[in-house]
Amino acid sequence: MKKVLIIAYYWPPAGGPGVQRWLKFVKYLPDFDIQPIVYVPENPTYPIVDEGLMDEVSDKAIIIKKKIVEPYGFASVFSKKNTKKISSGIIPNQKKQSFIQKMLLWVRGNIFIPDARVLWVKPSVKFLEKYISENNIETIITTGPPHSLHLIGLELKKRLNVNWMADFRDPWTTIGYHKALKLSDSASKKHKELESQVLNTADIVLVTSETTKTEFQALTTKPIKVITNGFDVEKVEKQPLDEKFTVAHIGSFLSERNPRILWKCLKELIKENPSFKADFQLKLIGAVSQEVLDTIAEFRLNDYVNNLGYVSHKEAVAHQRKSQVLLLIEIDSEDTKSIIPGKLFEYMVSERPIIAVGPEGSDFAEIIKNTNTGVFHQYDEIEKLKNTILNYYTEYQQGNLKANAIGLQQYSRKKLTEKLASILNLKSKI
Numbered sequence: 001m002k003k004v005l006i007i008a009y010y011w012p013p014a015g016g017p018g019v020q021r022w023l024k025f026v027k028y029l030p031d032f033d034i035q036p037i038v039y040v041p042e043n044p045t046y047p048i049v050d051e052g053l054m055d056e057v058s059d060k061a062i063i064i065k066k067k068i069v070e071p072y073g074f075a076s077v078f079s080k081k082n083t084k085k086i087s088s089g090i091i092p093n094q095k096k097q098s099f100i101q102k103m104l105l106w107v108r109g110n111i112f113i114p115d116a117r118v119l120w121v122k123p124s125v126k127f128l129e130k131y132i133s134e135n136n137i138e139t140i141i142t143t144g145p146p147h148s149l150h151l152i153g154l155e156l157k158k159r160l161n162v163n164w165m166a167d168f169r170d171p172w173t174t175i176g177y178h179k180a181l182k183l184s185d186s187a188s189k190k191h192k193e194l195e196s197q198v199l200n201t202a203d204i205v206l207v208t209s210e211t212t213k214t215e216f217q218a219l220t221t222k223p224i225k226v227i228t229n230g231f232d233v234e235k236v237e238k239q240p241l242d243e244k245f246t247v248a249h250i251g252s253f254l255s256e257r258n259p260r261i262l263w264k265c266l267k268e269l270i271k272e273n274p275s276f277k278a279d280f281q282l283k284l285i286g287a288v289s290q291e292v293l294d295t296i297a298e299f300r301l302n303d304y305v306n307n308l309g310y311v312s313h314k315e316a317v318a319h320q321r322k323s324q325v326l327l328l329i330e331i332d333s334e335d336t337k338s339i340i341p342g343k344l345f346e347y348m349v350s351e352r353p354i355i356a357v358g359p360e361g362s363d364f365a366e367i368i369k370n371t372n373t374g375v376f377h378q379y380d381e382i383e384k385l386k387n388t389i390l391n392y393y394t395e396y397q398q399g400n401l402k403a404n405a406i407g408l409q410q411y412s413r414k415k416l417t418e419k420l421a422s423i424l425n426l427k428s429k430i
Contacts, residue, residue: 004137038063041117044070117149
């Protein structure tokens, strides 16, 4: 059985989307004659914890751990609330940032390059260099963000010449929040230099979207493979549909994703349609930024909101299947076209229709269209969006609101792991 060392930061009991990709790859890799060895921090500071995910860790995986120094732990002395938000990716609107928030963002962007987990690099390289040699491991995988983990792979590649795959769940210097980190010119240059070193030293680069592949092809001649995120078989009892016409957003609702176009449509529909007003409920599940909540209040939608906060992954899947309509919102920016939210694939197998809003040319728009799982709108399509909501509401009233998906099997976690295994099992260097 081929041994593969996977270097990851997010691992159960971490919650949120960052953990799912490699948790599922590790689950299925043994089915393709690959032994996963997972290296993770022993004492991480996770912004979101989901103890239930511990039960999903494969008993065939070997888990090794080493302590990590977490600057976020020290930063919480100044402001535990702000530190937790920033570490989970919720960055306050620039105009509304407090002094503490501005300071934390500046430190995060300019002192800890590429990110706050960079202090784990040196001790990890020292530990893993010995472990890899003693256990005859030929292939390593680093997954980011945090992209500092790619620096572990970079150094191990130099020292041991192991086969190295660098997996980018999100882009590095073009990610939406990167501009919010108040980077100095020298810090910005350093990020780009490190990104270039990783992309041009790894034997193969793995990405989650075609747009990211195209972006990286301009920076490296190394092979780049696309393996999207996907869905797994979930052991969740069949859910009765919500009686209300629930429009649900599941996952982090960041300030930059604040869709004023949607709030305007909902406000107008409530005003114009008495039955819609009686039936409608906006369901929010996960961390929601204060800016989003303030805008919802601005459009006088508070009375229709059911804000459940963070729930376990199992509960989130249950809500996906019982809600009438599912919301997928991405930031209206050129930088976010490549982002395919991991929850999209769970949405697609829920049998609930998706309303998606994002920038023109979004990779996930094509997936929704090709699988017949919902409707995608750009930020300037207010009348079209309003009609979509109204059409779904009419189907809800008639009792036949349902998504009729096609071609989903290609996105199953096992099928995607088979694709990964075929890359890892190449006789030549990956």
